[in-house]
Amino acid sequence: MGTACSVVLAEAAHRTVSLWVRNSEYAGQINNERENKRLLPGVRLADSVNVTSDIEDAVRDTELLVLAIPTAYLRNALSQHAAVLDSGCSVVSVIKGIENDTLLRPSEIIREFMPNSEVVALGGPSHAEEFARRLPASVVAAGENSAANEQVQSAFTTDRFRVYTNSDIIGVELGGALKNVIAIAAGICDGLGYGDNSKSALMTRGQVEMTRFGLAQGAEAATFSGLAGMGDLITTCISPYGRNRRVGERLGRGESLDEILESTIAVAEGVTTARSVFELAQQNDIDMPITSEVYKVLFEDKLPEEATNSLMLRPPRDE
Numbered sequence: 001m002g003t004a005c006s007v008v009l010a011e012a013a014h015r016t017v018s019l020w021v022r023n024s025e026y027a028g029q030i031n032n033e034r035e036n037k038r039l040l041p042g043v044r045l046a047d048s049v050n051v052t053s054d055i056e057d058a059v060r061d062t063e064l065l066v067l068a069i070p071t072a073y074l075r076n077a078l079s080q081h082a083a084v085l086d087s088g089c090s091v092v093s094v095i096k097g098i099e100n101d102t103l104l105r106p107s108e109i110i111r112e113f114m115p116n117s118e119v120v121a122l123g124g125p126s127h128a129e130e131f132a133r134r135l136p137a138s139v140v141a142a143g144e145n146s147a148a149n150e151q152v153q154s155a156f157t158t159d160r161f162r163v164y165t166n167s168d169i170i171g172v173e174l175g176g177a178l179k180n181v182i183a184i185a186a187g188i189c190d191g192l193g194y195g196d197n198s199k200s201a202l203m204t205r206g207q208v209e210m211t212r213f214g215l216a217q218g219a220e221a222a223t224f225s226g227l228a229g230m231g232d233l234i235t236t237c238i239s240p241y242g243r244n245r246r247v248g249e250r251l252g253r254g255e256s257l258d259e260i261l262e263s264t265i266a267v268a269e270g271v272t273t274a275r276s277v278f279e280l281a282q283q284n285d286i287d288m289p290i291t292s293e294v295y296k297v298l299f300e301d302k303l304p305e306e307a308t309n310s311l312m313l314r315p316p317r318d319e
Contacts (some may be wrong), residue, residue, distance in 0.1 A: 001068045001094050001128045002019060002020075002042060002066065002068035002094075002108075003030075003036040003039060003043070003045070003128070003131075003132070003271070004023040004043070004128035004131060004132035005039045005068060005092075005094060005156075006019045006045065006049050006183065007045065007046070007049075007067050007132045008041060008131065008132070008156055008158060009054060009064075009066075009076050010045070010046040010048050010049050011046070011158050012155060012156060012157060012158050012161075013132075014048070014155070015048075015051070015200070015218050016048055016050060017046075017048060017049045018032055018049075018050045018051075018052060018057070018058040018059070018062075019045075019049055019050070019051045019052070019058070020053070020055050020058040020059075021051060021053055022053060023053065024053035024172075026038075026098070026241065027051050027052055027053040027054075027172060028040040028051075030045070030051045031050070031051035031052070034047075034049075036130070037291055038118035038265065039265070039266060040128060040129070040132060043132045044131075054110070055084055055085075055104055056073065056080055056084055059085060061083060062087065062089050062154050063089055063090075064089060064092060064151065064152070065085065065087075065089055065091045065092065065095070066091075066092045066094065067091060067092065067093050067095060067110065067115070068077060068094050068095065068205075069095060069273075070095065070097065070101050070267040070269060071095055071096075071097030071098065071106055071268070071269060071272065071273070071290075072099070072272050073099070074095060074099070074106060074109050074110075075109055075113075077100065078109065078112075078113035078114070079113065082113035082114060085114055085117075086113065086114040086115070086116050086117055087116070087117070088117060089117060089222075090117065090118045090119075090120060090148045090151055090152065091110055091114060091117045091118065091120070092104045092120050092121075092122050092124065092141075092152050093107055093110060093119060093120070093121050093173075094121075094122050094123075094172075094271050095114060095176075095267040096123065096176035096179075096180060096273075097176075097177050097180070097251055097272060097276075098177045098179050098276035098277060099276065100272055100276055102273055103174075103276050103279060103280055105170070105172060105173040105174070105177070106121070106301055107119040107121055107143075107169055107173060111166065114262060114264075118141065118145045118148035119143060119145060119148075119149050119169070119294045120141050120143035120145075120149055120151075120152045120169070121137055121141070121142045121143065121169050121172045121173050121176070122140070122141050122142075122152065122156070122163075123139060123140055123142070123172045123173070123175060123176040123227070123228040123232060124137075124138060124139035124140050124227035124228050124231050125137065125138070125227060125230055125232050125234065125235035125236075126139050126232075126235075127230040127235060127239055127241040127242075129160055130241070131160070131243045134160045135160070136160050136162075137160070137161055137162070138161075138163075138164065138227055138231075139156075139161070139163055139164070139228075140163070140164045140165070140166045140172055140225060140226065140227045140228050141153050141156070141163050141164070141165050141166070142165070142167065142168055142169040142171070142173075142223075142228070143167070143169050143173035143204075144167065144169060146165070146167070149165040149166070149167070150165060153165050153283065154209070156233070158293040164225070164227065164238055166228070166254065168219055168220045168222075170214070170217060170218050170219040170222045171214050171219030171220050171223030171224065171228065171229070172223060172228040173222060174210070174213065174214045174219055175210060175214070175224055175228035175229040175232060175233075176212075176232060177269070177273050177276075177277070178209070178210040178213060178273075178277060178291075179210065179229075179232045179233040179237075179239065179272055180207070180209075180236060180244040180268070180269050180270030181244075181270045181274045181277055181290075181291050181294055182202070182203065182206035182210070182237065182290060182291075182294075183231060183236040183237045183242055183244035183245045183248065184244050184245070184247055184248035184251070184268075184271070184274065184294050184298070185206065185248060185290050185293070185294050186199055186202055186203060186206075186236075186237035186238075186245055186247035186248060187237075187242070187245035187246060187247060187248020187250075187251070187252065188248040188249070188251055188252040188294075188304045188307070188308075189248075189252070190245070190248070190249045190251060190252060190282075191246045191248065191249040191251060191252020191253040191304070192252040192304055192305065192308070194197075194308075197261065201235075202290065203233060203234065203237050206233060206235055206237075206290055207224060207229065207230055208227075208288055209287075209288050209289070209291060210224050210229060211224040211225075211229070211290060212286060212287065213277065213281065213286055213291075214281075216284055216286050217236070217280075221226055229288070243264065243266055243268040243269075244265075244268045244270035244271075246268075247261075247264070247268045247270065247271060248294075250299055251297060251298075252304050257271070257298055265315045270290060270294075271298060272296050274291065274295050274298055274299075275295065275298075275299065277291050278291055278292060279296040287310055289310075289314060290311065293308075293310055294307070295309055
């Protein structure tokens, strides 16, 4: 995602875009070959994108900082580099998860280490593999500061990447986190061969869960009917690029979670997020049946077929 964002920002006529890569050898390879062959093969980086492993060089004179670090690693990364990063510029988070233990959203973690910066969450149906290749996409930039939202909107907008603004950063972040959990369930449906009817029903009821959870956390219901809610949910549940859907599909086919994670290059945020959402739901007495079953499949060795039965045999009720 970080590489894809650098592609869009370079296209949007920025003077210089820097892409920070931790590993110096890999940074040099990307810089020389103008391609991130491991994570985004086939997409050429513009000459104006500077790839570096020197974080001070990467953020020097920065007007806009984009963070694409998975939630599980965000705190550690910021604790090491906050002094360099917290320059007061606007920060764009494209991170979709909820931290284990603290149960904080990405923007809340960022604010701990970067109190001088405005944080904007960029979310919506936006697989890097597609929008980096200039396939049309629309997303939403959400934050508490309207000027920062508009700055991000202007920075990212191209003729193939449309950005809306929204003041509900809680809803946009929770939509991005929760849809990954539902996508694991959708993948389980695919792995078990349950067909379109069951997957459609699961996605629909999944959005209800997302909205219910979001309202309990102070989000706005309308956000979950928009790009960061329903839009991102649809994409993640049906796309072959969806890492979380693939995790679920492999679980449905009988593979263990350990086997799946060991063979996965990119992080599937829904796995760790399921633990956080389950814990928050338990603490706040929020009814989350799909999330609860995903949690039990992931962490309590419940069989996917048994989880399906648990959902289908719940007491009848009004929609």
